[in-house]
Amino acid sequence: MNTPVYKPTCDLPPGFRASGVHAGIKADPAQYDMALLVSDVPDTSAAGMFTTNRIQAAPVKLDREKLQSGYARAVVTNSGNANACTGPQGMADAERMCALTAEGLDVEETDVLVCSTGSIGKPLVMDPIENGIPHLISQLTAAGGSEAAKGILTTDTRPKECSTEIIVDGKTVTLSGFCKGAGMIEPNMATMLAYVCTDAVIDPEPLKRALRVAVDASFNRISIDGDTSTNDTVLMFANGQAGHATLTSDHPDWRLFQTALNGLVFELAMKIVWDGEGMTKFIELRAEGCETDADADRAVRAVANSFLVKTGWAGTYPAWSRIVDVLGYCGINVNPDAITILYNDLPVLENSVPSAPNPDKLDPILASNRYTITFDAGTGGDGSAVLYTCDCTEEYVRINMF
Amino acid sequence: MNTPVYKPTCDLPPGFRASGVHAGIKADPAQYDMALLVSDVPDTSAAGMFTTNRIQAAPVKLDREKLQSGYARAVVTNSGNANACTGPQGMADAERMCALTAEGLDVEETDVLVCSTGSIGKPLVMDPIENGIPHLISQLTAAGGSEAAKGILTTDTRPKECSTEIIVDGKTVTLSGFCKGAGMIEPNMATMLAYVCTDAVIDPEPLKRALRVAVDASFNRISIDGDTSTNDTVLMFANGQAGHATLTSDHPDWRLFQTALNGLVFELAMKIVWDGEGMTKFIELRAEGCETDADADRAVRAVANSFLVKTGWAGTYPAWSRIVDVLGYCGINVNPDAITILYNDLPVLENSVPSAPNPDKLDPILASNRYTITFDAGTGGDGSAVLYTCDCTEEYVRINMF
Numbered sequence: 074m075n076t077p078v079y080k081p082t083c084d085l086p087p088g089f090r091a092s093g094v095h096a097g098i099k100a101d102p103a104q105y106d107m108a109l110l111v112s113d114v115p116d117t118s119a120a121g122m123f124t125t126n127r128i129q130a131a132p133v134k135l136d137r138e139k140l141q142s143g144y145a146r147a148v149v150t151n152s153g154n155a156n157a158c159t160g161p162q163g164m165a166d167a168e169r170m171c172a173l174t175a176e177g178l179d180v181e182e183t184d185v186l187v188c189s190t191g192s193i194g195k196p197l198v199m200d201p202i203e204n205g206i207p208h209l210i211s212q213l214t215a216a217g218g219s220e221a222a223k224g225i226l227t228t229d230t231r232p233k234e235c236s237t238e239i240i241v242d243g244k245t246v247t248l249s250g251f252c253k254g255a256g257m258i259e260p261n262m263a264t265m266l267a268y269v270c271t272d273a274v275i276d277p278e279p280l281k282r283a284l285r286v287a288v289d290a291s292f293n294r295i296s297i298d299g300d301t302s303t304n305d306t307v308l309m310f311a312n313g314q315a316g317h318a319t320l321t322s323d324h325p326d327w328r329l330f331q332t333a334l335n336g337l338v339f340e341l342a343m344k345i346v347w348d349g350e351g352m353t354k355f356i357e358l359r360a361e362g363c364e365t366d367a368d369a370d371r372a373v374r375a376v377a378n379s380f381l382v383k384t385g386w387a388g389t390y391p392a393w394s395r396i397v398d399v400l401g402y403c404g405i406n407v408n409p410d411a412i413t414i415l416y417n418d419l420p421v422l423e424n425s426v427p428s429a430p431n432p433d434k435l436d437p438i439l440a441s442n443r444y445t446i447t448f449d450a451g452t453g454g455d456g457s458a459v460l461y462t463c464d465c466t467e468e469y470v471r472i473n474m475f
Numbered sequence: 476m477n478t479p480v481y482k483p484t485c486d487l488p489p490g491f492r493a494s495g496v497h498a499g500i501k502a503d504p505a506q507y508d509m510a511l512l513v514s515d516v517p518d519t520s521a522a523g524m525f526t527t528n529r530i531q532a533a534p535v536k537l538d539r540e541k542l543q544s545g546y547a548r549a550v551v552t553n554s555g556n557a558n559a560c561t562g563p564q565g566m567a568d569a570e571r572m573c574a575l576t577a578e579g580l581d582v583e584e585t586d587v588l589v590c591s592t593g594s595i596g597k598p599l600v601m602d603p604i605e606n607g608i609p610h611l612i613s614q615l616t617a618a619g620g621s622e623a624a625k626g627i628l629t630t631d632t633r634p635k636e637c638s639t640e641i642i643v644d645g646k647t648v649t650l651s652g653f654c655k656g657a658g659m660i661e662p663n664m665a666t667m668l669a670y671v672c673t674d675a676v677i678d679p680e681p682l683k684r685a686l687r688v689a690v691d692a693s694f695n696r697i698s699i700d701g702d703t704s705t706n707d708t709v710l711m712f713a714n715g716q717a718g719h720a721t722l723t724s725d726h727p728d729w730r731l732f733q734t735a736l737n738g739l740v741f742e743l744a745m746k747i748v749w750d751g752e753g754m755t756k757f758i759e760l761r762a763e764g765c766e767t768d769a770d771a772d773r774a775v776r777a778v779a780n781s782f783l784v785k786t787g788w789a790g791t792y793p794a795w796s797r798i799v800d801v802l803g804y805c806g807i808n809v810n811p812d813a814i815t816i817l818y819n820d821l822p823v824l825e826n827s828v829p830s831a832p833n834p835d836k837l838d839p840i841l842a843s844n845r846y847t848i849t850f851d852a853g854t855g856g857d858g859s860a861v862l863y864t865c866d867c868t869e870e871y872v873r874i875n876m877f
Contacts, residue, residue, distance in 0.1 A: 128803030128811050158799055160828050193796035194829045298782040300797070301804035380700040380782070380867065381875055388876025394595035395702070397560055401530030402703035409530050426562050427596045465782065467869040473783055474790025 077333040079340050083218030083234035086247035086272035088113050088314040092212035093224030096205025098153040098191075098198065106153050107202070108224025109209040110268055111178060112146040114312035119145035120281035121186075122288050124305035130157035131167040132187045133304060139183060143277025148186040148268065148308055149174045149206065150225050152253070156189035156197050157303040166197045173203060177210040188266050188306050190227055190253065222251035225266055228472060229255050233344035239333045241326040242317035246273045248337050252307075254345040255297070265292065267307040267341055272314035273330060279321055284309045287335045291342035295461045297349040298469070299378035307338075346461045351468030354386050355443040355461070362413075362449035363456035368405035372450065373460035375403035383465035389439050393421045396448060411451025417444050424451070479735040481742050485620030485636035488649035488674035490515050490716040494614035495626030498607025500555040500593075500600065508555045509604070510626025511611040512670055513580060514548040516714040521547035522683035523588075524690050526707035532559035533569040534589045535706060541585060545679025550588040550670065550710055551576040551608065552627050554655070558591035558599050559705040568599045575605060579612040590668050590708050592629055592655065624653035627668055630874060631657050635746035641735045643728040644719035648675045650739050654709075656747040657699070667694065669709045669743055674716035675732060681723055686711045689737045693744035697863045699751040700871070701780035709740075748863045753870030756788050757845040757863070764815075764851035765858030770807035774852065775862035777805035785867035791841050795823045798850060813853025819846050826853070 085091060091110045098106040121140045123133050139145060149170055156163045167187050175182040189197070212220070222232040236249035252267035269284070288307055320330055346355055358377055360369035376382055376399045385392030393414045400407050414422040416438045419430050438444050487493060493512045500508040523542045525535050541547060551572055558565045569589050577584040591599070614622070624634035638651035654669035677685070690709055722732055748757055760779055762771035778784055778801045787794030795816045802809050816824040818840045821832050840846050852858075 126800065126803035127809055128799055128814075158796065158824070158827060158829065193800065194793075194824070300781055300783050300800060303800055303803060378782075379702055380780075380871070381702050384872045384875035387872060390875065390877055391596075394560065397530055398528065398595065398702060398705055401528035401705060407529055412530075422560070422596070425560060427560065465872065467872045469782070470786045470789060470867065470869045470872060473786035473792065475792055 077237040077239055077336050079336060080236045081234060082236060083222050083249045083251045084236040084247065085215055085218045085249055086270055086312070086314065088272055088312045089270050090213040090215050091217035091221035092209045092214065093217070093220035093222070094205055094208045094212060096208065097201030098151055105224040105226070106151060107205040107209055108150045108221040109174070109213060110148050110221055110270065111213060112270065112310050112312040114146065114314060116144060117146040117310050117312040118143060118275055118277045118280045120277060120284045120309050122284060122307045124302055126301050126303050128157070128303050130155050130189060130304045131159060131163035132156055132189045133306060135164065135167045135171070136186045136306065139186060142183065144184065145186050146180060146184045146310065147174060147178060148188060149209065150188040150266065151202055152190050152225050152227050154189060154191040154195060154197050155193050155304050158194040159196050162196055166199060169199065170202060170206070173206045177207055186308060190225065190266055190304055193303060218249060218251060225253045227253065227255070228350055229253050229348055231348060233341055233348065235337050235340040237333050237337050239329050241273065241315065241320065241330065244315045244317040246315045246317065246330070247271060248333055250337055250341055252341040252345060255348050255350045265302060265305045265345060267292065267338070269309040269338065271311045273311050273320055274313040274315060274317055275311045275320040280309060280311050283331050283334055286331060287338040290335055291339040294459060295342050295346050296374065296377045297346065297463060343461060346463055349463040350472045351466040352463035353442065353466055354464040356386060356463060357445040358460045358462055359445060359447040360450065360458045361447060362451055362454060364406050364452050364454040365456040366458060367456070369456040369458035372400060372403055372405050373458050375399050377460050377462035380465065386464035387466045391421065396446070397422065400448065400450060405450065406452055408451035413449040413451065415447045479639040479641055479738050481738060482638045483636060484638060485624055485651045485653045486638040486649065487617055487620045487651055488672055488714070488716065490674055490714045491672050492615040492617050493619035493623035494611045494616065495619070495622035495624070496607055496610045496614060498610065499603030500553055507626040507628070508553060509607040509611055510552045510623040511576070511615065512550050512623055512672065513615060514672065514712050514714040516548065516716060518546060519548040519712050519714040520545060520677055520679045520682045522679060522686045522711050524686060524709045526704055528703050528705050530560070530705050532557050532591060532706045533561060533565035534558055534591045535708060537566065537569045537573070538588045538708065541588060544585065546586065547588050548582060548586045548712065549576060549580060550590060551611065552590040552668065553604055554592050554627050554629050556591060556593040556597060556599050557595050557706050560596040561598050564598055568601060571601065572604060572608070575608045579609055588710060592627065592668055592706055595705060620651060620653060627653070627655045629655065629657070630752055631655050631750050633750060635743055635750065637739050637742040639735050639739050641731050643675065643717065643722065643732065646717045646719040648717045648719065648732070649673060650735055652739055652743055654743040654747060657750050657752045667704060667707045667747060669694065669740070671711040671736070671740065673713045675713050675722055676715040676717060676719055677713045677722040682711060682713050685733050685736055688733060689740040692737055693741040696861060697744050697748050698776060698779045699748065699865060745863060748865055751865040752874045753868040754865035755844065755868055756866040758788060758865060759847040760862045760864055761847060761849040762852065762860045763849060764853055764856060766808050766854050766856040767858040768860060769858070771858040771860035774802060774805055774807050775860045777801050779862050779864035782867065788866035789868045793823070798848070799824065802850065802852060807852065808854055810853030815851040815853065817849045
């Protein structure tokens with residue numbers, strides 16, 4: 074079991090329960106709009122990573138403050154309203170969601186976190202939420218991971234879940250999670266939220282470090298539309314029920330745990346790209362030959378967020394010429410005479426000269442729903458980066474017009 | 476005549492001739508694909524401004540070099556192919572276009588500039604161009620400004636022309652110009668090109684300064700899609716035929732000349748926004764209350780290039796909430812509790828609290844094809860900026876997919 078295997082369902086670790094319900098925030102009774110995830114263990118280590126947007130939703134501000142302690146054991150979520158740009162009333166509403174949940178669960182209010190996702194700038198309508206919380210608590214089960222995964226969705230077309238197991242000190246450790254987002258970043262409806270839970274025994278500080286490593290290589294490497302949300306949140310809970318020796322970086326299975334966590338969070342992040350608003354193609358974008366990794370990162374983000382490149386991917390336009398254009402204006406050093414671009418392994422531009430590849434080889438790649446584009450900026454440097462992104466279609470425009 | 480009046484046609488000043496033809500670069504014989512603009516005066520002052528993209532098309536490199544002299548009297552243009560990413564052959568082709576034009580006009584090759592606009596990464600097909608140049612020369616007339624304006628178009632839906640007159644030292648001075656572009660910036664088909672000619676008497680250095688002032692307040696303040704082309708070029712020619720005292724910054728009419736030029740170039744730039752690919756709404760975006768003008772500039776550009784903001788403008792989505800989101804992530808200092816946003820004069824957000832404006836007032840603005848959005852970042856600073864932009868529709872995606 075040294076290579077973790079990932080299942081596409083959220084099978085909660087022992088000591089966790091979850092639920093999802095339609096509370097009435099959304100008009101359609103078939104759509105869930107609230108979720109609850111609870112650890113039954115009082116001292117559950119918890120860590121979070123949040124949006125870097127300077128405008129932050131009330132729940133983000135509240136959770137960030139609460140996680141200073143390193144411990145939390147529940148998170149209540151509503152979808153349909155982001156509780157952002159809602160002023161002091163928004164903070165009061167977020168606090169009330171935590172208080173009602175804590176009361177119903179009979180836990181400390183400091184142990185309860187809150188997330189919201191949906192439209193910005195409208196006050197929460199609290200009636201359905203206040204009725205929804207006892208409903209969520211009554212529905213909590215150990216098998217409820219998939220129900221909770223439904224409760225957090227907005228423009229997503231499907232739930233996004235993942236689970237894996239590893240052996241630490243001879244004990245089975247489960248990691249499982251779920252997330253939502255149809256843009257990495259969407260201020261209206263598709264804020265990115267992700268929850269990871271494990272029964273691993275791990276203190277708050279190493280948990281936080283492990284989560285950061287996993288998020289940097291996954292959620293921080295995707296882009297749907299380049300807009301960073303006011304609500305992006307990743308939360309992780311570890312309740313210690315697996316009973317192995319406490320995981321630290323000195324533990325012989327530390328690397329295995331980090332690898333399993335990386336893989337789980339990466340799977341969740343890829344599910345967001347594959348459900349990008351209106352997307353029809355998944356693009357793995359690799360930069361090489363940049364002066365620094367920072368330059369390579371800047372280049373892949375600029376390419377992934379170019380209207381022209383993204384719309385070219387949607388059709389059959391050979392977007393490589395637009396990629397060259399972006400490399401020229403994105404502010405990094407490039408060698409204009411030594412740029413090389415590959416589609417999968419097929420060169421389309423070599424040392425800035427078009428390769429005129431055989432259409433029999435290129436056309437099937439352009440028509441496929443997943444391919445890799447690698448570009449070399451020609452500087453001779455070893456700066457590199459990867460970003461996972463998707464095309465921009467007419468459907469993306471339709472989704473976001475109204 | 477202290478306030479210049481602008482006409483929507485390119486009425487060439489005395490001593491200029493122009494033409495446009497279908498040479499066969501484009502398949503459709505109804506579409507022009509070449510243009511020629513000539514000053515009949517040997518010592519015509521000339522100035523140019525070019526793309527800042529590090530990847531530059533061959534004609535851009537060539538013209539930049541030639542304009543070191545401060546003089547030029549002709550520019551030959553082809554549309555349908557940008558002659559970019561075409562290597563040494565591309566430079567040889569650009570030089571050949573100048574040589575053939577110079578020979579046909581019986582002028583020095585150093586006096587002839589060249590522009591190309593269209594697809595990147597394909598070599599020019601020279602046969603139609605070599606036949607087109609004598610055809611262009613045979614068609615040259617003093618009334619040919621509008622013909623030339625047609626010869627440079629790509630995805631544009633209409634020609635973009637403008638003329639005005641002022642009186643300097645009792646002499647009539649004409650300024651006229653034409654341009655193309657359906658994105659400020661489009662590496663495939665909609666590169667921005669603009670040409671301005673005048674019979675004013677002015678030396679190369681002041682001409683260059685005046686042009687820079689005019690371009691900074693016009694072409695450098697528009698964005699269709701945020702992609703900076705490899706071919707953007709603005710050229711200006713002054714042939715001195717008006718016969719007034721040489722214009723310098725000490726001349727009493729210098730300010731009038733600069734004002735007239737600013738207005739002409741601004742009119743041309745606005746025509747590009749109004750013909751933005753797939754656009755249905757013209758948006759004037761104003762930033763105030765930023766710490767610096769540079770911050771304000773960064774903010775208006777980030778807002779104008781957000782997929783979510785632009786698609787929201789296309790429909791009836793109240794994009795102000797997405798604007799708040801962009802202000803939070805675009806990297807400038809904002810006061811999260813003091814952001815104010817106006818649609819025309821109607822507040823939609825005041826000190827970060829939604830204003831819930833009367834739909835009877837807001838809806839007609841959202842439904843109109845031109846409105847102003849003003850946002851105040853709330854820092855108390857006096858940094859400000861303006862940008863002219865447009866919405867992003869499904870039609871934009873369709874235009875750029877294939």
